[in-house]
Amino acid sequence: VEFVKLAATYSKVNLGQGFPDFPAPDFLTEAFTRALGGGNHMLHQYTRAFGHPPLVKVLAQFFEKLLGRDLDPMTNVMVTVGAYHALFCCFQALVDEGDEVIIIEPFFDCYESMVKMAGGTPVFVPLRPNPPKDGKLMTSADWQLDPAELASKFSERTKAIVLNSPNNPLGKVFSRGELGLIAELCVKHDVLCISDEVYEWLVYDGKRHIRIASLQGMWERTVIIGSAGKTFSATGWKVGWVVGPDRLLQHLRTVHQNSVYHCATIAQEAVAQGFQRELMLYGKPESYFVQLPKELQQKRDWLVQSLDGVGMKPIIPEGTYFLVADISQFKSDVPDVPNSDEPYDYRFAKWMVKNKGLAAIPLSAFYSKAHKNNYTNFIRFCFAKEEATLKAANDILQKWKQEKTSS
Numbered sequence: 096v097e098f099v100k101l102a103a104t105y106s107k108v109n110l111g112q113g114f115p116d117f118p119a120p121d122f123l124t125e126a127f128t129r130a131l132g133g134g135n136h137m138l139h140q141y142t143r144a145f146g147h148p149p150l151v152k153v154l155a156q157f158f159e160k161l162l163g164r165d166l167d168p169m170t171n172v173m174v175t176v177g178a179y180h181a182l183f184c185c186f187q188a189l190v191d192e193g194d195e196v197i198i199i200e201p202f203f204d205c206y207e208s209m210v211k212m213a214g215g216t217p218v219f220v221p222l223r224p225n226p227p228k229d230g231k232l233m234t235s236a237d238w239q240l241d242p243a244e245l246a247s248k249f250s251e252r253t254k255a256i257v258l259n260s261p262n263n264p265l266g267k268v269f270s271r272g273e274l275g276l277i278a279e280l281c282v283k284h285d286v287l288c289i290s291d292e293v294y295e296w297l298v299y300d301g302k303r304h305i306r307i308a309s310l311q312g313m314w315e316r317t318v319i320i321g322s323a324g325k326t327f328s329a330t331g332w333k334v335g336w337v338v339g340p341d342r343l344l345q346h347l348r349t350v351h352q353n354s355v356y357h358c359a360t361i362a363q364e365a366v367a368q369g370f371q372r373e374l375m376l377y378g379k380p381e382s383y384f385v386q387l388p389k390e391l392q393q394k395r396d397w398l399v400q401s402l403d404g405v406g407m408k409p410i411i412p413e414g415t416y417f418l419v420a421d422i423s424q425f426k427s428d429v430p431d432v433p434n435s436d437e438p439y440d441y442r443f444a445k446w447m448v449k450n451k452g453l454a455a456i457p458l459s460a461f462y463s464k465a466h467k468n469n470y471t472n473f474i475r476f477c478f479a480k481e482e483a484t485l486k487a488a489n490d491i492l493q494k495w496k497q498e499k500t501s502s
């Protein structure tokens with residue numbers, strides 16, 4: 096919240112908060128316009144509480160394909176107000192007083208507070224960086240769980256683990272081996288998996304996103320969370336969903352019914368049409384789910400080059416539209432604030448937006464209080480931006496480098 100406000104006040108180029116500054120695809124906005132002005136006036140009224148029927152039906156069809164199992168659109172799919180509301184429903188429905196929930200660090204910041212709001216206790220386990228020895232740039236795959244450390248976090252109080260692959264902020268795409276390890280522990284300890292897969296289509300370099308629910312013993316204990324905002328580059332629409340077994344979703348429906356009850360009908364209708372199109376074009380070059388990652392990979396590579404060129408070492412992400420960069424070589428640029436316990440990455444991000452007009456988010460914001468201080472040398476950029484925006488960021492960085500070398 097603090098950095099969104101700073102970006103609004105000072106930034107010339109905002110690579111902070113995670114949303115595209117390019118338009119949503121025409122087929123999606125046209126579907127919205129058709130729904131709004133077309134002949135069906137009932138699209139201006141409430142629809143089915145747990146999901147507009149055309150949307151839950153097409154989501155069920157789509158996920159049947161992805162998961163290789165039959166799904167009932169009425170009981171295995173639920174539409175939410177963005178993935179954020181899906182997360183809220185999960186934590187409220189599945190976590191009770193005294194339950195422990197394992198969260199892998201760094202994590203999307205609301206997990207911790209939502210677990211606490213439900214009366215649960217977050218238990219953190221970090222992805223640990225192993226820089227490559229050959230001097231190459233680090234990639235998000237170099238951040239890994241320590242299997243023994245992960246296993247040690249499971250106890251009889253563990254109710255769930257939150258998995259976010261591809262991961263915000265690092266862009267890590269968990270491998271089959273890593274998912275297998277998590278799945279094994281979930282089955283062994285009878286633990287649920289809240290699987291936040293909002294960046295499922297944003298995977299690069301030929302990598303594949305693997306759904307943990309498709310692993311042995313996991314369907315019955317996993318809730319998959321998705322977002323039309325991320326999937327179709329329309330974050331303002333706030334359409335999200337959960338897919339999972341009825342035994343879990345029935346409890347999510349209770350929270351849904353007693354929080355928002357309905358989600359906006361027209362946005363659901365348009366997203367349903369977007370999925371119809373994608374179902375028809377599945378795997379084909381014209382599919383948005385094929386085109387978007389291709390375009391984003393190019394944008395990622397531009398930003399990697401810009402940052403590397405000025406010594407702000409990027410960690411190459413395998414997925415998402417975020418990139419974390421190492422700012423440890425910039426300590427002399429940022430004035431020390433005496434008697435302040437504010438971490439370096441917070442001071443750096445504030446200083447950068449105020450003095451250079453470039454907005455980013457400090458990485459330690461994605462860590463628990465106990466571990467924040469171990470990760471203060473990084474900031475996160477979002478590269479889901481127009482070419483002109485990324486070029487403007489590059490200009491700022493280049494000018495900065497020139498000033499540094501001439502001073």
Ligand code: PMP
Nearest residue numbers: 113177178179203263322324335
């Ligand atoms: N999960 C993750 C990992 C996210 O990064 C975001 C959005 N930044 C969300 C959930 C929320 O998605 P939505 O905008 O659909 O509510």
